[in-house]
Amino acid sequence: MDYRLRCSRCASYSRDNTRFRCRSCGSVLEVEYNYRSLALPDNFRSLRISNGKYVPFFPVESLRAGLGEGGTQLLQRHMRITKGIKLYLKMETKNPTRSFKDRGSSVEITKALDFGFDRVVCASTGNMGMSIAHYAKVMGIGATIFISANANKAKVAKIRKYGARVVRVDKDFNEALRKAEAFALSESAFVCGDYHFRKEGQKTVIYEILEQMRYDVPDFIFVPVGNATLLSAIHKGLMEFRMLGWIDRLPRIIAVQSEGCDPLVRAYGRKSRISYMVPNTVADAIAVGYPTFGTQGLMALRDTRGDAIRVPDHKITEAVRLLGKEGIFAETGGAAGFAGLLEMRGWKGRLLEGKKVVVVVTGNNEPRGRIWS
Ligand code: F0G
Numbered sequence: 001m002d003y004r005l006r007c008s009r010c011a012s013y014s015r016d017n018t019r020f021r022c023r024s025c026g027s028v029l030e031v032e033y034n035y036r037s038l039a040l041p042d043n044f045r046s047l048r049i050s051n052g053k054y055v056p057f058f059p060v061e062s063l064r065a066g067l068g069e070g071g072t073q074l075l076q077r078h079m080r081i082t083k084g085i086k087l088y089l090k091m092e093t094k095n096p097t098r099s100f101k102d103r104g105s106s107v108e109i110t111k112a113l114d115f116g117f118d119r120v121v122c123a124s125t126g127n128m129g130m131s132i133a134h135y136a137k138v139m140g141i142g143a144t145i146f147i148s149a150n151a152n153k154a155k156v157a158k159i160r161k162y163g164a165r166v167v168r169v170d171k172d173f174n175e176a177l178r179k180a181e182a183f184a185l186s187e188s189a190f191v192c193g194d195y196h197f198r199k200e201g202q203k204t205v206i207y208e209i210l211e212q213m214r215y216d217v218p219d220f221i222f223v224p225v226g227n228a229t230l231l232s233a234i235h236k237g238l239m240e241f242r243m244l245g246w247i248d249r250l251p252r253i254i255a256v257q258s259e260g261c262d263p264l265v266r267a268y269g270r271k272s273r274i275s276y277m278v279p280n281t282v283a284d285a286i287a288v289g290y291p292t293f294g295t296q297g298l299m300a301l302r303d304t305r306g307d308a309i310r311v312p313d314h315k316i317t318e319a320v321r322l323l324g325k326e327g328i329f330a331e332t333g334g335a336a337g338f339a340g341l342l343e344m345r346g347w348k349g350r351l352l353e354g355k356k357v358v359v360v361v362t363g364n365n366e367p368r369g370r371i372w373s
Helices: 051-057 101-114 127-139 153-161 173-187 196-202 204-212 229-243 263-270 294-303 313-325 332-352
Strands: 003-007 029-033 074-077 086-091 119-124 142-147 165-168 190-192 220-224 252-258 307-311 356-361
Touching: 029 196, 051 101, 051 204, 074 204, 086 204, 101 119, 101 127, 101 190, 101 196, 119 127, 119 173, 127 142, 127 153, 142 153, 142 173, 153 165, 173 190, 196 204, 196 229, 204 229, 220 229, 220 332, 229 252, 229 294, 252 263, 252 294, 252 332, 263 294, 263 307, 307 313, 307 332, 313 332, 332 356
Parallel strands: 086 356, 119 142, 119 190, 142 165, 220 252, 220 356, 252 307
Antiparallel strands: 003 029, 074 086
């Protein structure tokens, strides 16, 4: 689709599509489409779901770096602990590098190739770095990954195995982000990570859920939050399908963070802006002290009459265990959405009674060095 990049804060348009932040105010950018240029094939609805199917909704002509991401199962599960709830689990662990990140990486690496870059750089708590390293390697370009101090060793080893250069930062994700952005400017590398192009690729999580549910909109959707890119991508995807008249209502989005890293939950509760906090949580994947798409995430919650909830770490590990008993393997950050559902069921159970609830199981790269299969 035809697009322009627009600043999410000062609304100015960017003349250079390779930019990763607004030139005037430094805020994140948004892809703004000319939806009149949207061209869908007549058989669109009957095509098999995958990121490739949704190319007309992306800012690319073709998905050169598509590696089979998307098309993940939506499992309906009856569990004793969620009795009375119509529970669906969106299995993002089934992507090539076992997290939803691959959906965004296919678009970002395609853009890097289209713009003629031969290397990319990315800051990550682990999963995004793994995903970018894999996509860059397959497409024959170099990758440098700045990784936060709390990232687990297995993820770092995997990134190296994919042939990327790893720079370990002795602080948290936000410090890794600053270093990666500085590296991009000094080394002319294309910046990947939680920016506008990734958000476009990650919209497909909700497209697929809606298609798999035959456009019967769920009542709730639980999403773990780090940078809030997935949360705001889901919101954008919903807006697009509503604009097309394919859905007529929205699910309530419930954002879930760990008690030890909950800047979005705090801001939502206080109706204030997001403030940075030092992350301290077992859920290494979502240990982000200042979410890049935080403001957009808050908007997604307000727009969908959603909520933001925090869960203690021991409940996240319990969620990993309970899912595991069902044969569903997730890492801590990947199971946080399910932990949020259990938490909400504890104090607002009646609200969930008889409702269709989707939980996005976002990743499965286990923290203690063991990778589930
Ligand atoms: N779940 C998993 C497994 C993740 O790895 C992440 C983010 C999230 C949820 C949250 O998504 O950031 O869009 O709100 N991981 C990033 C990374 C930060 O570097 O891998 P988000």
